[in-house]
Amino acid sequence: MQKAQCDNTSVSGAPRVDRRVWGDEDEIVAAAIDYARRRIMRAPDQVTGARPAADLALAAGTAITPWGIGGAAALKVFDRVLAPATRAQNGATNLAYIPAAPTRAALAFDAVTGAANIFAGTWEAGAGAIHAENEALAWLTLLLGWPSTAAGCFVSGGTMGNLSALITARAAAAASRTRPTDGWKIVCADSAHSSIRSAAQAMDVEVVTAPVDQRGHLTGGAVDAVLESMTGVFAVVATAGTTNAGLIDDLDGIAEACERHQVWLHVDGAYGGAGLAAPSVRHLYSGIERADSFIVDPHKWLFAPYDCCALLYRDPAAARAAHSQSAHYLDALDRDLHNPADLALHLSRRARGLPLWFSLAVHGTERYSRAVEQTLTTSRLVADAIRASDCLRLTIEPELSVVLFERPGWGPQDYASWSARAAETGAMLCVPTQWNGATVLRMAFVNPDTRASDVIDTLP
Numbered sequence: 001m002q003k004a005q006c007d008n009t010s011v012s013g014a015p016r017v018d019r020r021v022w023g024d025e026d027e028i029v030a031a032a033i034d035y036a037r038r039r040i041m042r043a044p045d046q047v048t049g050a051r052p053a054a055d056l057a058l059a060a061g062t063a064i065t066p067w068g069i070g071g072a073a074a075l076k077v078f079d080r081v082l083a084p085a086t087r088a089q090n091g092a093t094n095l096a097y098i099p100a101a102p103t104r105a106a107l108a109f110d111a112v113t114g115a116a117n118i119f120a121g122t123w124e125a126g127a128g129a130i131h132a133e134n135e136a137l138a139w140l141t142l143l144l145g146w147p148s149t150a151a152g153c154f155v156s157g158g159t160m161g162n163l164s165a166l167i168t169a170r171a172a173a174a175a176s177r178t179r180p181t182d183g184w185k186i187v188c189a190d191s192a193h194s195s196i197r198s199a200a201q202a203m204d205v206e207v208v209t210a211p212v213d214q215r216g217h218l219t220g221g222a223v224d225a226v227l228e229s230m231t232g233v234f235a236v237v238a239t240a241g242t243t244n245a246g247l248i249d250d251l252d253g254i255a256e257a258c259e260r261h262q263v264w265l266h267v268d269g270a271y272g273g274a275g276l277a278a279p280s281v282r283h284l285y286s287g288i289e290r291a292d293s294f295i296v297d298p299h300k301w302l303f304a305p306y307d308c309c310a311l312l313y314r315d316p317a318a319a320r321a322a323h324s325q326s327a328h329y330l331d332a333l334d335r336d337l338h339n340p341a342d343l344a345l346h347l348s349r350r351a352r353g354l355p356l357w358f359s360l361a362v363h364g365t366e367r368y369s370r371a372v373e374q375t376l377t378t379s380r381l382v383a384d385a386i387r388a389s390d391c392l393r394l395t396i397e398p399e400l401s402v403v404l405f406e407r408p409g410w411g412p413q414d415y416a417s418w419s420a421r422a423a424e425t426g427a428m429l430c431v432p433t434q435w436n437g438a439t440v441l442r443m444a445f446v447n448p449d450t451r452a453s454d455v456i457d458t459l460p
C-alpha cells in the first residue's frame with residue numbers, strides 16, 4: 001500500500017497515473033481527502049452562515065489566477081472562509097425550510113462516488129452503479145406497493161423530478177389524445193410545491209387549482225369536480241407531505257378520481273415520501289399504490305447528501321417515450337437496457353443514488369425505518385409540549401414531522417426577532433411562515449439526532 005503511494009503503481013496493477021500535464025497531485029489529493037474525513041466526522045457548526053457578497057469576496061481573495069494558487073492555499077480558503085459562509089444543513093436543531101441529515105456513511109460514499117467519476121446516464125457506461133441505484137429504487141418501489149416492473153432514476157432534486165414526471169405525463173396524454181384547443185392543464189392544490197408551477201411554466205401548460213378541505217388537504221371530491229368541469233387535464237399532482245405543513249393529500253380519493261377520468265396521477269413526496277418507511281404513519285399514504293409517478297428526495301428525510309431525488313414510474317415505457325434523446329452520436333446505445341438518461345430530462349449524470357444505496361446497505365432498511373420514526377417521535381414530543389404550554393398554540397395538528405405553532409399576541413416582527421436571535425446563538429434555526437394569512441412559526445424535523453428537550457427549551 002505504502003509502495004503504491006510512493007511509486008505510483010497500484011497494488012492491483014492498474015495503470016500508472018500520467019503526470020505530464022497536471023504534475024504531482026498526490027499531496028493535495030491526500031489533504032483534500034483528509035479534510036473530507038474530518039469534516040464528515042465532526043458535528044456541524046450551527047452558527048455558520050451567509051455573509052454579504054462584497055465582504056466574502058474580500059475575505060476569500062482571488063483563487064483563480066493564470067498560474068493557480070496551489071492546493072494548500074485553495075483548501076485553506078475553503079476551510080477558513082468559504083465553508084463557514086454556508087449554513088449547516090445537518091445541524092441537529094436546524095429546523096428551517098427542509099433541512100438534511102445525511103448519515104456519515106452516505107457522506108463518505110458521496111466522496112467515493114465523486115472519486116469513481118462514473119457516467120451513469122447509460123447502462124453501457126455505468127452498469128455497476130446503476131444496478132446499485134436500482135436496488136435502492138426497488139426498496140422504494142416496495143414501500144410504494146408498486147409492481148416490480150416499475151422503474152426510475154435519480155435526478156438532482158424534487159424540482160427536476162416533478163418536471164420530468166410531468167413531461168412524461170403530457171407525452172403519454174399527447175400519444176392518445178389530440179391537443180386540447182385551450183391547451184394542456186395540470187390540476188393541483190395551492191399547497192403543492194412551487195416547483196409544480198415552475199414546471200408548468202417551462203412546459204407552457206396551465207395550472208388549475210383545486211380547493212383544499214378545511215384542514216388543508218386536496219381531496220378526491222375536489223379533483224373529481226375539476227376533472228368533470230373541463231377537458232385537457234393531463235395530470236393531477238397530489239402531495240404526500242406538503243412543504244409548509246407536512247400534510248398528506250387524500251391519495252386514495254384522488255387516485256379514484258384520476259382512474260375515473262383516465263388522468264395521470266403524480267405524487268410529490270419530495271419531503272414526505274420518507275414517511276412510507278414509518279409504520280406509524282404508513283396508513284396516511286393509502287392510495288399511493290395507484291399513482292403513475294412518484295418522487296422523494298433522499299436528501300431531505302432519507303439521510304442522503306445533496307443532491308438526490310428518486311423519480312419512479314409505474315410504467316417506465318411512458319418515460320422512455322418521453323425522454324429518450326435521439327441523435328446519430330447516440331445510435332450505438334442499446335435502448336433495451338436500463339438507461340437512466342431515457343427516464344428524465346438529463347443525459348450526463350453522476351450516480352447520485354449511490355450514497356443512499358451505500359447507507360441503506362450499511363445500516364439496513366429496518367434502521368432506516370427506526371430513524372424516520374425517531375424524527376416523528378421527536379416532532380410529536382415537541383407538539384405535545386406546545387399543546388401543554390400556556391403561551392403557545394399549535395396552528396394545526398401535525399401529520400408528519402412539520403410542526404406549525406404560534407404565540408398568541410405576537411406579530412410578524414416578534415416572530416422575526418425571536419427567530420433571528422435563536423439563529424444567532426446557534427440554539428435553533430426556526431423561521432416563520434404563513435398559515436391562512438397569519439404569521440406562524442414552522443419547524444421541520446428530519447434529523448434523528450435532534451433532541452426534543454433541546455427544542456422545547458428554546459421555544460419562545
Ligand SMILES: Cc1ncc(COP(=O)(O)O)c(C=O)c1O
Pocket residue numbers: 098156157158159160162193195239241242243268269270271272297309
Ligand atoms: C413537496 C416538495 N416538492 C418539491 C420540492 C423541491 O425539491 P428540490 O428543492 O429538491 O428541487 C420540495 C422542496 O422542499 C418539496 O418540499
